[in-house]
Each structure stands twice: as structure tokens, then as C-alpha cells.
Amino acid sequence: MRRGLTDRIGDPTLRSLTTLASLAAVALLVLIVYKVFDQAGEAFSHFGLSFVWESEWNPVTKQFGAADFLYGTAVTTFAAILIAAPMSIAIALFLTELAPRQIRRPVGVLVELLAAIPSVVLGLWGIIVLSPVLLKTIEPALKSALGWIPLFSGEASPVGLLPAILILTIMAVPIISAVTREVFETVPGDLKEGALALGATRWEMVKMVVLPYSRTGIVGATILGLGRALGEAIAVTMVIGHTEHISANLFGPADTAASRIASEYLGATSSLQISSLAYLAAILLVLALVVNMIARLIVRRAHPKIPTTPGILR
Amino acid sequence: MSATAGQMGPGPALRGDGRLRRRRLVNRLMEISASIAALVAVAVLAIVIISVASKGISSISxxxxxxxxxxxxxxxxxxxxxxxxxxxxxxxxxxxxxxxxxxxxxxxxxxxxxxxxxxxxxxxxxxxxxxxxxxxxxxxxxxxxxxxxxxxxxxxxxxxxxxxxxxxxxxxxxxxxxxxxxxxxxxxxxxxxxxxxxxxxxxxxxxxxxxxxxxxxxxxxxxxxxxxxxxxxxxxxxxxxxxxxxxxxxxxxxxxxxxxxxxxxxxxxxxxxxxxxxxxxxxxxxxxxxxxxxxxxxxx
Structure with a gap:
């Protein structure tokens, strides 16, 4: 059978078009890394690696160091994950083991919708609705109960670490629970039924079968959530309050790398300041790349079928 | 998994009632915490949406x-x-x-x-x-x-x-x-x-x-x-x-x-x-x- 001209050029055309598009995606990632590092060049040659551990940030004297912001990023991210991970695992267990079949889907969709709320809306809600509640009820309660720990002994304030941590928790939960849920769904039914047949209660079955079977996947999902919390800028910048000084006070204002970039980039006055903010962005980019690679490699090794781009349909 | 599997437990207790009661209690507590976690997540979504709707609706014109x-x-x-x-x-x-x-x-x-x-x-x-x-x-x-x-x-x-x-x-x-x-x-x-x-x-x-x-x-x-x-x-x-x-x-x-x-x-x-x-x-x-x-x- 003779093929028409369109058929002869159609195949190679579609093949090369799609290949080109995929190459463009790879090139885009490389270009992002290059452009961000390129902008950080001036600050890097000025401060070198000491930028990472120096904590002076002063646009007037043109002295820039990232330590305080990196500390803020670390504290908010880890605290958020500390709350979000157990909660997400519990939600995933509820959705896979506990909930009646009819409500699994709707509840699952609602939890996923939490991720659809724009960060600027969550930030607005955080500063106007959540913060006053924290200031009046939660912070005094925490202070009177745990005030002997320096973390909880500080002056209460409407903006600061605590609202930022809670907002990041809200952002991380849908990601961790979505992936964890998919991991739980891969646990073989015979193993679970075997445990139940041996007389285990449902929780014992979860503890002895579901959790050990899913351990790797859960770790991967949690790191994925960490990656999300790490880079959030807008919502955090709206509630965290901005300061240049480290404090162990959970209630007081602080700052993170992402939120500092968001709040200062446009008003930056010197090229060194802009470059220093790009340096912050470069650090953030490296952290995000490493965290995401680790998370996705872990999930992929244990569960090759589970897509690790949250927010896409499953 | 049938919805009643958890409540059935291990039938007649072999090692005495106290231990079995504790296992069931732990099971119940865990079930309740998992349900609360899901409830909290849904509640946060509802609270955010309701706050935005109630505070925003008066501006829409x-x-x-x-x-x-x-x-x-x-x-x-x-x-x-x-x-x-x-x-x-x-x-x-x-x-x-x-x-x-x-x-x-x-x-x-x-x-x-x-x-x-x-x-x-x-x-x-x-x-x-x-x-x-x-x-x-x-x-x-x-x-x-x-x-x-x-x-x-x-x-x-x-x-x-x-x-x-x-x-x-x-x-x-x-x-x-x-x-x-x-x-x-x-x-x-x-x-x-x-x-x-x-x-x-x-x-x-x-x-x-x-x-x-x-x-x-x-x-x-x-x-x-x-x-x-x-x-x-x-x-x-x-x-x-x-x-x-x-x-x-x-x-x-x-x-x-x-x-x-x-x-x-x-x-x-x-x-x-x-x-x-x-x-x-x-x-x-x-x-x-x-x-x-x-x-x-x-x-x-």
C-alpha cells in the first residue's frame, strides 16, 4: 500500500515536535537555575559562602547575610510538617480504612480543594481572621501551659511564626494526605484481611500491616509537603511580620527566605541588595530541587505508579 | 474492607477481659482521632470559604x-x-x-x-x-x-x-x-x-x-x-x-x-x-x- 505524502511526513513531524517540546521543558529547568544563579553572582562574589551563616541584613551599610531568614524558613517548615504529617496520615487512614464508602470521595475532594485556595487568600484570612484568634486565645493558653520552654515564653503578637506555621500546615496537608492515601491504597487486601482474621483490631491491623508496608511512601509524601512549605512566599510574608533578628519566640515576628524576597525585591535600592535577594532565591531553589528530587525518588522507587505532581488529576 | 470489621474484635477473649478492653479502647481512640483529623481539614476549608464569602459579599457590586x-x-x-x-x-x-x-x-x-x-x-x-x-x-x-x-x-x-x-x-x-x-x-x-x-x-x-x-x-x-x-x-x-x-x-x-x-x-x-x-x-x-x-x- 502506498502512503500519501502527509503520512510520510506526519510521523516524523509529530515525533520531532513532541521531542522538541520535551527538550524545551528540560532546557527550561536548566535556564531557571542559570538565570537565578546569574542574578546572584554579584552577591556571591561579594560575600561568598559566608552569606549563608552571616545574619547581618542591612541595606544601608550594604551588609547582607541570610542566616536569620534561613532559620525562619527551617523553623516554620519543620514545625508545619510536624503538625501536618501526622494529621495527613490520619486523614489518609480515615479515607482509606475508616470512612463509609459514600463519603470517601466527597471528603477526599474537599481535602484536595484545600490546596486550591490561593496563597494570597489564605494570607488575607491568616492576618485578619486567624491572627486575632491566636493572639487572644491560643497564645495565652500555650504560654501559661508551656511558658517554661523559651519557645513559648515570648511576648504575644498578632503577626509572627505561629500563624505562619499554621498557614503552611494548611498548605502541606492536602499534598501529604493525597500522596499518602494513594500509598495506602496499594497495600494488598489479603495482608489486611489476614491481620483482621488473626484477631487484630482495625488499629492493630493498620499498625502492623498498613503503616510498615507504606513507610517509604509516607516518608516521600512528607518530604514532598516539606518542599511545598519551604518555598511559600506570599501567605507567609502576609502573616510573619518581618524582622532582621533571630528569636526563639514562637509568638513574635520573624521572616523566611521566601517571604523576605517577596517583601523586599521591588523596593530594593542597590544592585547588591537585589543580587543578595537573588542569592536567597538561589539557596531556596537548591533546597527545593534537592528536597523534591529526594521525595520523588523515594516515592517513585516504592510506588512507581503514583504521580508526584500534586494538583494534577489522578 | 467491611465497615464493621473493627468492631468485631477477636471474639471470645482468651487472655482476660482487661487486655481486650484496652485493645478495643486504643482502637476506638485511634478511629476517633483519624475522623477528627479529616473533620478538621474539611472544617478549615469551610471556615476559610465562609469567612471570605461573609466578609466579601458586601463589597461585590x-x-x-x-x-x-x-x-x-x-x-x-x-x-x-x-x-x-x-x-x-x-x-x-x-x-x-x-x-x-x-x-x-x-x-x-x-x-x-x-x-x-x-x-x-x-x-x-x-x-x-x-x-x-x-x-x-x-x-x-x-x-x-x-x-x-x-x-x-x-x-x-x-x-x-x-x-x-x-x-x-x-x-x-x-x-x-x-x-x-x-x-x-x-x-x-x-x-x-x-x-x-x-x-x-x-x-x-x-x-x-x-x-x-x-x-x-x-x-x-x-x-x-x-x-x-x-x-x-x-x-x-x-x-x-x-x-x-x-x-x-x-x-x-x-x-x-x-x-x-x-x-x-x-x-x-x-x-x-x-x-x-x-x-x-x-x-x-x-x-x-x-x-x-x-x-x-x-x-x-
Whole structure:
């Protein structure tokens, strides 16, 4: 059978078009890394690696160091994950083991919708609705109960670490629970039924079968959530309050790398300041790349079928 | 798993009642905590939506939707420039990201070998993990530095965020198209590209559209990538992407930083509009997918 001209050029055309598009995606990632590092060049040659551990940030004297912001990023991210991970695992267990079949889907969709709320809306809600509640009820309660720990002994304030941590928790939960849920769904039914047949209660079955079977996947999902919390800028910048000084006070204002970039980039006055903010962005980019690679490699090794781009349909 | 499995327990206790009672109690506590966790997550969603709706509804008016911000010291006005700007920015981003995303999805599901496909998917996943504020810095350095902010730059930044979502969704749904369908087409002598365009794409169309809509919903609410690329805009409706375009998220962000209560109530109005639009897109996307997934036998 003779093929028409369109058929002869159609195949190679579609093949090369799609290949080109995929190459463009790879090139885009490389270009992002290059452009961000390129902008950080001036600050890097000025401060070198000491930028990472120096904590002076002063646009007037043109002295820039990232330590305080990196500390803020670390504290908010880890605290958020500390709350979000157990909660997400519990939600995933509820959705896979506990909930009646009819409500699994709707509840699952609602939890996923939490991720659809724009960060600027969550930030607005955080500063106007959540913060006053924290200031009046939660912070005094925490202070009177745990005030002997320096973390909880500080002056209460409407903006600061605590609202930022809670907002990041809200952002991380849908990601961790979505992936964890998919991991739980891969646990073989015979193993679970075997445990139940041996007389285990449902929780014992979860503890002895579901959790050990899913351990790797859960770790991967949690790191994925960490990656999300790490880079959030807008919502955090709206509630965290901005300061240049480290404090162990959970209630007081602080700052993170992402939120500092968001709040200062446009008003930056010197090229060194802009470059220093790009340096912050470069650090953030490296952290995000490493965290995401680790998370996705872990999930992929244990569960090759589970897509690790949250927010896409499953 | 039957819903009553947990309550049955291990039948007659062999080791005495105390131990069994404790095991059941622990089981019950764990079930309750898991239910509470799910309840809290749903409650947070409800609280956020209800706060936004109740605080924003009073700002929504014809004037709010059709006028721009008032002159200093006056009340009233609206966010027309931000609404128009967001529509243009998102439309441009969609035009940039969706075709490329679908092509990548076709490559990873139809043309690439297993290793290469997995590598491209990995890169897309990593791209999806780039913080959006960093995307903003990237596009600033690429398109804005030394020039000026523009709608093009903002739309490009949004497209960078949208691309992995569209491409990964496209891959997932294309991979669900039954192998038998593709193989029968090829066996009948259809060329590969016709098979892709006439059989695979139409079958997966619903899922691809869903992926695109989810991408649109995601970038419509993004502030960070626009902050450095399209945030210094005039207080008038502009449809020219050559200059910076206003957007609803950036408008909310800047209104929040103003101290006046009227600015805050406008921020809530804008937030309500944004959240309504985004939730609508999400619901629409899911409805389309539910309808269309009847055509492909889903893996699960």
C-alpha cells in the first residue's frame, strides 16, 4: 500500500515536535537555575559562602547575610510538617480504612480543594481572621501551659511564626494526605484481611500491616509537603511580620527566605541588595530541587505508579 | 474492607477481659482521632470559604466589577483593571503552556522509550517543585531586568508554573487509553501520528481538558510570580500585555498592605471573586473528568 505524502511526513513531524517540546521543558529547568544563579553572582562574589551563616541584613551599610531568614524558613517548615504529617496520615487512614464508602470521595475532594485556595487568600484570612484568634486565645493558653520552654515564653503578637506555621500546615496537608492515601491504597487486601482474621483490631491491623508496608511512601509524601512549605512566599510574608533578628519566640515576628524576597525585591535600592535577594532565591531553589528530587525518588522507587505532581488529576 | 470489621474484635477473649478492653479502647481512640483529623481539614476549608464569602459579599457590586480604584480619599470604586488583567494574563499563559504541555504528554506516553519518558516526567515533577517566588525571580532576570515589567513577562511566569501540571496530567490520561485501541488502529495500517491524533487524543480529550483547567485554576490565584513581572500597573483597564497588567491576586496583596478598612473590605471582595472562580474551575474540571473517564477504563 502506498502512503500519501502527509503520512510520510506526519510521523516524523509529530515525533520531532513532541521531542522538541520535551527538550524545551528540560532546557527550561536548566535556564531557571542559570538565570537565578546569574542574578546572584554579584552577591556571591561579594560575600561568598559566608552569606549563608552571616545574619547581618542591612541595606544601608550594604551588609547582607541570610542566616536569620534561613532559620525562619527551617523553623516554620519543620514545625508545619510536624503538625501536618501526622494529621495527613490520619486523614489518609480515615479515607482509606475508616470512612463509609459514600463519603470517601466527597471528603477526599474537599481535602484536595484545600490546596486550591490561593496563597494570597489564605494570607488575607491568616492576618485578619486567624491572627486575632491566636493572639487572644491560643497564645495565652500555650504560654501559661508551656511558658517554661523559651519557645513559648515570648511576648504575644498578632503577626509572627505561629500563624505562619499554621498557614503552611494548611498548605502541606492536602499534598501529604493525597500522596499518602494513594500509598495506602496499594497495600494488598489479603495482608489486611489476614491481620483482621488473626484477631487484630482495625488499629492493630493498620499498625502492623498498613503503616510498615507504606513507610517509604509516607516518608516521600512528607518530604514532598516539606518542599511545598519551604518555598511559600506570599501567605507567609502576609502573616510573619518581618524582622532582621533571630528569636526563639514562637509568638513574635520573624521572616523566611521566601517571604523576605517577596517583601523586599521591588523596593530594593542597590544592585547588591537585589543580587543578595537573588542569592536567597538561589539557596531556596537548591533546597527545593534537592528536597523534591529526594521525595520523588523515594516515592517513585516504592510506588512507581503514583504521580508526584500534586494538583494534577489522578 | 467491611465497615464493621473493627468492631468485631477477636471474639471470645482468651487472655482476660482487661487486655481486650484496652485493645478495643486504643482502637476506638485511634478511629476517633483519624475522623477528627479529616473533620478538621474539611472544617478549615469551610471556615476559610465562609469567612471570605461573609466578609466579601458586601463589597461585590456592579461598581466593584466595572470601576477602577477611587482617587485618594474617596470611597467606592472597584477592581475592573485587575479582573481584565487576570483574564488576559491567564489566557496568554494558557496559550503558551497548554499546547507545549500536551505535546510533552504525547511524547512521554507515545514516543519516548521507558527510560527517557521517565526522565522527562521526573524533570516536570522537579519543575513543579520550584517555588513560585523563584519562578518570579527567574522571569524577572530573563524578561524584565533592564527593560520594564510587562503582561508578557507575567503570563510567561504563569505559563512556567502551568506547564508541568498540564504535561503531567496529559501523560496520566494518555497512558490510560487502552492499549488494545492503539494496537488495533496500528494493525489496520493507520500511521502512528494519525493514531495519536484520531484515536488517542479524542479518547483522552476530557482528561486533557481537565488537566488544563486545573492548571488554569492553579495559576489564576498565583501572586508570587507576578510580583516582579507584572505588578506596577496603572489604575485603569489595560488590555495591552506590552505593559504591566493588573491582576486580582496582586491587587489583594497590595490592598492588604494598606491600613484603611475600606481597602480591606475591597480585598475581601476580590478574594471572594477569585476563590469563586477557582473553585468553579475545580468543580468543572472534575465534572468533565468524571463524564469522560467512562470512555477509558480507568486503571483503578
Amino acid at each position: 456592579i461598581e466593584f466589577l466595572t470601576k477602577n480604584a477611587p482617587l485618594f480619599g474617596q470611597s467606592g470604586g472597584g477592581i475592573a483593571n485587575a479582573i481584565v488583567g487576570t483574564l488576559i494574563l491567564v489566557a496568554l499563559a494558557t496559550v503558551m503552556a497548554v499546547p507545549v504541555g500536551i505535546l510533552i504528554g504525547i511524547y512521554t506516553s507515545e514516543f519516548a522509550g521507558a527510560r527517557l519518558a521517565s526522565l522527562v516526567r521526573f524533570v516536570l515533577d522537579i519543575l513543579n517543585g520550584v517555588p513560585t517566588i523563584v519562578t518570579g525571580i527567574f522571569v524577572f532576570g530573563l524578561l524584565v531586568a533592564g527593560k520594564a515589567q510587562s503582561g508578557w513577562a507575567g503570563a510567561f511566569a504563569l505559563a512556567v508554573i502551568m506547564l508541568p501540571i498540564v504535561a503531567r496530567s496529559a501523560h496520566e490520561v494518555l497512558a490510560l487509553v487502552p492499549k488494545a485501541m492503539k494496537e488495533s488502529a496500528l494493525a489496520l495500517g493507520v500511521t502512528r501520528w494519525k493514531m495519536v491524533l484520531r484515536i488517542v487524543l479524542p479518547t483522552a480529550a476530557g482528561g486533557i481538558i481537565t488537566g488544563a483547567l486545573l492548571g488554569v485554576a492553579r495559576v489564576a490565584g498565583e501572586t508570587a510570580p507576578l510580583l516582579f513581572t507584572s505588578s506596577i500597573f496603572a489604575n485603569e483597564v489595560s488590555t495591552k500585555p506590552g505593559g504591566a497588567l493588573a491582576s486580582i491576586p496582586v491587587k489583594i496583596f497590595s490592598l492588604t498592605e494598606e491600613p484603611s478598612p475600606s481597602a480591606h473590605s475591597q480585598a475581601w471582595g476580590a478574594a471572594l471573586l477569585l476563590i469563586f472562580f477557582i473553585l468553579l474551575l475545580n468543580v468543572l474540571a472534575r465534572a468533565i473528568y468524571a463524564r469522560s473517564s467512562r470512555r477509558t477504563t480507568r486503571a483503578r
